[in-house]
Structures are given as structure tokens and as C-alpha cells.
Amino acid sequence: METVTAIRQLCDHVGQTVRLRGWVYHSRPGGKITFLVLRDGTGLCQCVIEKNDASAGFYDDIKRLAQESSLEVTGTVSADERSTGGFEVRVSDARVIHPARDYPITPKAHGIEFLMKHRHLWFRSKRPWHVLRIRSTVVDQIRRFFNDNGYVLIDTPIFAPAAGEGSQTLFKVDYFGEEVYLAQTGQLYLEAACMAHGKVYCFGPTFRAEKSKTRRHLTEFWMVEPEIAFASLDDVLNVAEDFICSIAERVLRDHRDELVELGRNLEDLQAIKKPFYRVTYSQAAELLRGPKSKALLESDLKEKSIRLGELDQRITDLESTAKSGSASQWAKDKAAAEAIELREERSELQEQIGNIPHHIELAQNFEWGGDLGGSDETIISRLHDRPVFVTHYPKHCKAFYMREDRSDERVVENFDLLAPQGFGEIIGGSAREEDYDRLLARINHEHLPQADYEWYLDLRRYGSVPHGGFGLGVERTVAWLCGLKHIRETIPYPRMMGKFYP
């Protein structure tokens, strides 16, 4: 194969002649000079093609090349601050590999529906490119953390005979005429394996048939679940804390540029250090009902209302500029473009403002015993500048296998980890009930078929020990780290309710 230089490595080739292969990211063709931004998978590089250059027989071919055409160019590298990426290549020769036509994703704004339909092409755009690289690093760090800390990888089955926790939210599969389900967790299987290996984890896709259409839900997502023998709830919390810190550090170390490009506030991520906050469910309930939570939302409401007023004024001004006879065409266009952006912000703001009173009401009237809602989690996480563990939820709203708190049997030794800045839950975990009688009582109480859980009960018959673990949602974690609103952008091909194309 001929020598081809990666754009990322151009810094090592200043002054040299190199060959690049890639796609046209953007081009500004002209009569005498054409600027063409080339994308090769490792980065972007501006290529300058001047018609006057000696062997410029290819000039007109290059000039007409449309977005995403593939080509090979040869030229001299120089450092140039005016250029995308800091380097540019003055082209002495070029060869078109495939001329594209009418690439659908133009350098202008597009809606999410359109982009998702073109997910296979959208990969090439900057934002998905950054996000999926960060995802790749997060996944690598997850594996590294557990492999380096003495955990054994146990692959759990995707075809599962019975519901892991609840039921009804699973995908049914016809398994040679019998009914099985796509796994929603590997946890129960892991518990068995951790009695053999001490510390284990599983990592793979998991499936939920919940009919949720929200920014936090996918029907197919990736989850990593560690399980640890001889561990108390505190031990598990400590592992989760170290684990999250290691991921945040790694992403900050390897993807500073990408995070900046995505507009992520780096200070927020640098603040992800031990110790995280630990509050019990009961304390969280107090916090929600208390003055701090109300004050937060009320000041929110005030700020957003002020902003809304500013927006209205600005939009009115822009609209009159856009229609004014005296303004230049250029000024009118800019005004119209800005108005469109601001209208979008206004409509989001209006929705948020409309929801705040409801959220205040939910928080103020929160009663002990109910599960924390999405808005409640948001409030709790926004009242803290680092991740928050919420522990000891009421027993009746949690799964049967969670360990009863021996000092308060109304609650179980579980926890959720809420990511800061209002991102909400990224981890759910617990100590598992190790006592045979208590576990059996819970199984019966939930009307679960005992026969299906005999193997699971065996773990409490033969050398039962305290143990626990948790599950981390990869997409939610990546969305939080990248500062994305919606998790659909953090997985290459999102699967959501009613959507599976492409």
C-alpha cells in the first residue's frame, strides 16, 4: 500500500510532501483558488489548490467536487493559523476516487428527525464523530477498570428464561416454540459467578420494552454490571465512586479537545472527585420538601422569565430588521437566521417555564414511600456539585433481591447514583439479600414463581455471603460526560420505541 499520511499526524510532516486520502468536508471553489477541507477519519485539513500551480490540469475537476466526494491529494504541509486544524496542504496533485452528488447533510441546520434518518451519513459530521470517539474511550476505560482491579469477565446470556426483576417490560422471543425474553440484566447470573470468582462483571447490550419516549431511554442500550462477594453496601459505593472518577479522568485526559468542541464545561468534569455526596432516600425527601429546593426552582423560574422577555424583545427587533427596506440584504439574512435560532430557544424556554410550577408542587408534596420522579432527581442532582448517591429506598418500590436494612426494615440497602448538573440517574445498585428466609419471603410476596428461582436460592443455601453490585448505563454516562441532552446521540444506531432505521 502506498504511503498515506493521517491528518492527525500532519504536525510531524511540516515542510514535507504528503499524500492524503479522504472526503470533501467542505469546499469554497473559486476561479483562481479553491479551499477544500478534507476529512480523513482522523481529522480535518484545509487543502489549498491554486490554478496557477504548475501541474494544475486537475483544477477544474477539484473545483467542481461536491461535498463528501472521495479523493486523494498530494501536497506540501505547512502550519497556518488561518487553517482548520492548524495545518494546511498546498496541493500539487489530486485524483478523484468518487464524485458525490447532492449529499443530504449540508453545512446548515437540520432537525433531529432528518439526522436520525440519515444516521449512516451523520457519523461523518463533527458532533457525532466526537461523541462516538468519547464513547469508545468510555467503553475502553470500563473494561480497563475492572480488568485492572481483579474482576473476571462473565458473559451472561441474552436469551433469558424468566424476568430478571419485574416483568412485562421485556421483549418476548420465540425460542423454538417456547417463550423467552431478551435480557434486561445479567445480575442474577453474575451473583452465581461471583461466588466462584469473588469479583466479576458483565458488559453487553441489554433490552427494555418500556414504552418510554424520553431523552433518557433506549430500548437497546449497553450496561456494565460488577458483582462483588463479601461486600457491604458501603464497599459497593466505594467501588462505584472510584469507577466513575476513573472514567471522568480518562475522558478529560484523552478528549479535552472534543469536549471543548462539544461545548462541555470542563470545570464541571474536573470536579468529579471523591468523595461523592451520600444521602438517604429519607434525607432526599426532606431536601425536596425543604426551602432549598423551592428556592432553586423559583430562582430558575425568575431567570428563565427574564430571559424569555429578552428573547421576545430581540426577536421583535430582528423581525423588523429583516423586513426593513433600508437594511442591506446581508443584514436582513443574518437577522432572519438569528431569529430562527432564538425562536427555538424561546419555545424550549416556554415549555420549561410551564413545567416549573408543577415540579415545585411535586417536590413540595413529596411523600415518603413514593419513588423519586425524574424532576425530583433533577432537583437533587442540581443541589450538588458532585455526583450524589441516594441510598435506602422504601422496600416496596424496589426489586425483590435487594437486601433489607436490618436496622430499618421499611427500606433496602440500595442506591442510585445521580450525575450532577441535573443529568439524573446513571447507576442503580444494591447489596443483595443473602439470607435464605428473607429472600424466599420476598419472592413469595412478589408472587414470583419460586421454581424459576431455585437455582438463585441455591446461592443462599451453600455458603451464602454478603454481596452486592451495580449497573451503569453507558449511554447515559456518555451523554452526561459530553453534555448532551439526549442519549440517542451516544450510541451508533439508537433503538427507540417505534424506531429501528437504519
Place this chain on the structure above:
RNA sequence: UCCCCGAUAGCUCAAUGGUAGAGCGAGCGGCUGUUAACCGCUAGGUUCUAGGUUCGAAUCCUAGUCGGGGAGCCA
């Protein structure tokens, strides 16, 4: 399953119940060390579907389809 919002040119969006528009993209030409460049011209529409109200519907009403956001549930 429930609640709220939306659907107008390839894309992003305008349009008091009264002749359907702009920018980008596409095509042609000009110009330029350009940065989402700029300037001129051209093409581009069954206003989601089916009914209804009206002299007249993109606009109002009903139903449906699809999409967005949220509730429940959860990673």
C-alpha cells in the same frame, strides 16, 4: 397507556381566514487567503392524510398517520 406541542420547497423556518415566501442546498455565471465566504440569475409546492365550517382554509373544527417533549417505569 396518558398529557402537551408540531407537520409548508431537498434542509431549516416565515406567512391577521384573502395572490404560498426567505435563507441554505442544487444548476449557471462572477469574484475572493477563503473560514457556515460573498454577488447576480434559474429551477424547485396536491401546505401530512381524510372529512367538515366558509364566498374563500397553510390558517378554524373532527378523526387518523408520523414526529418531538414529558408522565409512569427505568440504566
